[in-house]
Amino acid sequence: MKSLFHWGTTLSLTGSLAWGMLLGGSVPALALPPEQVSSSLGVTPIFFIMSGNNQLMYVSTENQERVSPRFISRQDAEAFLAKLKQDNPQLANQAQVAAIPLGELYKADLEGANQSQGVEFQYVATQQQIRAAQQVQQQFVGTPLFYATVGDDSLTIQQNGKTVIPFFFEQQGLMQMVERFRREQPAQAANVQVKVVPLEAVIETLKTSNDQALTQIVLVPSQEALEFVRSVQEQVQQQNQSNRSN
Template identity: 35%
Template sequence: MKSLIRWGATLGLVGGTLFGSISAPAPALALSEDEILQKLASVPVFAITDAEGSPLIASISNPQSGNGRTEVAGVFMNPQDANRFVERLTQEQPEMAGFVQVTVVSLAEIYRLEQSQQNNAIEFSYVPTRQEVESAVSVLLDSGREDELLQQNGEYTYPGVPLFMATAGPDQGYMTVELDGEVVIPLFFDREDLDNVIARFQEQQPDFAATVQTDVVQLEGVLETLRNENNEVMEQLMFVPHSESLEFVGNMMRQMQQQQQQQLQLQPGEGASPLPGSAR
């Protein structure tokens, strides 16, 4: 499989102005592949790879497949979870130390790899954080939607990676933000990030404060809808990465820049032509 491309995009937190609830959006055509990739490009995720960037593959039993096995690559939503996985793996299998690493990629690259495969040779398994799963379970239980949850060992769990959004107003329209002149519907990977935005909204529009409700949808289901359905809401969706993931990637990029600067050594040049506008 082609190596995963390392993360290199410029990152930024949502800085739009809270706009309020929105009525039904204008009809839109189904999103193209490029439009989907553009929506996913700002979301960092964390894969376990070898030194060349090829993903670590696990072969698991799957009676439903023809050969009884499925090749699976894990994609973590949180860098700490990915690091803990590598630590546990190298403790259990010391020969893997120095061979595996956590590689940051964009969700767009994972999506592109999924779509480029023939016969789904490798299945990408998205690994949510425990905290966000617990938050999703709480949201669904509070709204009486137990049927959307799974039960494992007598406890409820959320089946997939949860995305959090908010509704408000008498008709419970989607809450939106205005960003660069466009009205978008944000989907948050972090419940706490959404709560912070809701708090600002309730301060700005106290008349709507009591009507605000938190909802949860599944990342895997949203990706399926983006890919296969002509849904008018899809064009306005915006994925908001986990703030901890953005901080992790920002710190990593700053460290890389510092290392590169330390390695640079100026040397006297000879015979170079003068640059336009220079005095020499």
């Protein structure tokens, strides 16, 4: 770690670190409205490291590039922070793991609050899901999103009365859906194919295409992420109840 990376801080964030944080700025015109893209990206929490003075932390690589990691897994973020505190306790003493929903992070990126001082933002997937992706596509690079097709069509589900195309951060979730489909549609079972695409490519496509069919895409968080979201929602409810009682 010490020979490869140097930690620093940059990019002060305005507003609260609480769930749902938004950053200020103006939104450029895009092919799809930001609200539609944000809705597709959803509430999947993205975890990052904050310094004690409310700044994002970054690493400097051997090539002198500055990278701020965005972790898909809270456990990975916490493990990374623990390593940082071990290697550089003075710098990381007050650092902490913070989170923001991917949809809100996308809007913050559009507003330009995260585009300064030459820092690159890089998503960090779990090793388990990267290995799963490479079993599907040998040379896969990026943050895996798993989906399935039946012949030439994407495998869809009904959600709140709407047909959506689920893209899973966790292959296990997709396989549960695929197995259910195969049981219900045995004649089509042999036509199902599991596929993988980088999150980064999905975001770029949503940003640059005006195809309304893309609004059918819904990202499905991992089980770990869902549990985190539920815990945050419970905390918010408890806080609201406490405020009303006071």
